[in-house]
Amino acid sequence: MNKNIIIMLFAICSIALLSCEKDNKILIPYPEDITFEDQSLGTFTFNIPTAPFKSGNEKTGVVTLNVKNNGDGTFSGFALSNKNWRSFPWSLSPDFPPAGGLTPAKIKSAVDSCIFSVYTTTTNQTNNFLVASVKDEDASFTLDKPTVVEHVLVANTSYNYLLETYGSVYSGTLDANTQAYTIGGTKVKNINIANPATTMYGRFTLPGPGGQNLIRLAGDELLAKKAAGDAAYNAAIQQGKTQAEAQAASTAASAALSKGFVKLTVKGYNGTTATGSVDYWLAIRPNVDPANPTFNYVAFNWSKVDLTALGTVSRVVFSLSSSYTDGTGKMLIPPYFCLDGIRLRK
Known part of the structure; x- marks a missing residue:
């Protein structure tokens, strides 16, 4: 529609x-929202523009979307898409190998099908939208006329949703020690696939950025809680506490640790002056947000983010942060999200 x-x-x-x-x-x-229907795009396709591009008209207002096309299929800033693939790629499953095997090009195509798709619980209704790849301040747009941005619509890419919810491997068998599903585990139905035939069950994979294997956010939280509990237990034993006291310390330390989020931060500028920032959780585990301790989700649809707190702006910049990082503090979560429905105050 x-x-x-x-x-x-x-x-x-x-x-x-x-x-x-x-x-x-x-x-x-x-x-009158900027909805990117003025951009030419084939059905179920995506396009990475080669230079910043404008969208909107005199009724909606006009914005210029930033993009840096690296020429190798990667980019930072904003690409255009109307794809809505919401399942694990069949071709990456060991149970449904493609004819001719998995070439690097086929792997990239399968991963791209998820990166450039918006994740929605039902068929997406918004047609064209933007896919942001966050690097430095590249994911930004400028306004032809400074004004208040009333709101934008944001969503997870299917790539992010699948990795944050299931990890790089999805099967019916979870390894409690690694918190990863095992590739040799029980076969399961691919998510959002209506066909219930067991012949279509399998084990599914989706490599993270750089080909790394990721675990789901809930698994990363559980491992962190276990590590905190083990550290507290060992410290208590070294202090001469009883095993019962050490176990109590372990339980308390595990319960006190709150971890697991992907946060979108939107910053406003009027000229070179920062006007403020707004945060939105694209994924969050319980007790991470003190103001909303019951929040527990990976965003599974479009959500409206109110940006009026930024005031009058001439430029809007998007960034991402996450608790799921490597040993150097680098974010492991893919740096993508979807954007649509920019409403400017007239």
């Missing part, structure tokens, strides 16, 4: 609801 039709239906429903108000002369502003 076209996004403008969806917006119109929303406006009509709003008018119907408000018709019950005492004053029936309330005017409903027609939302």
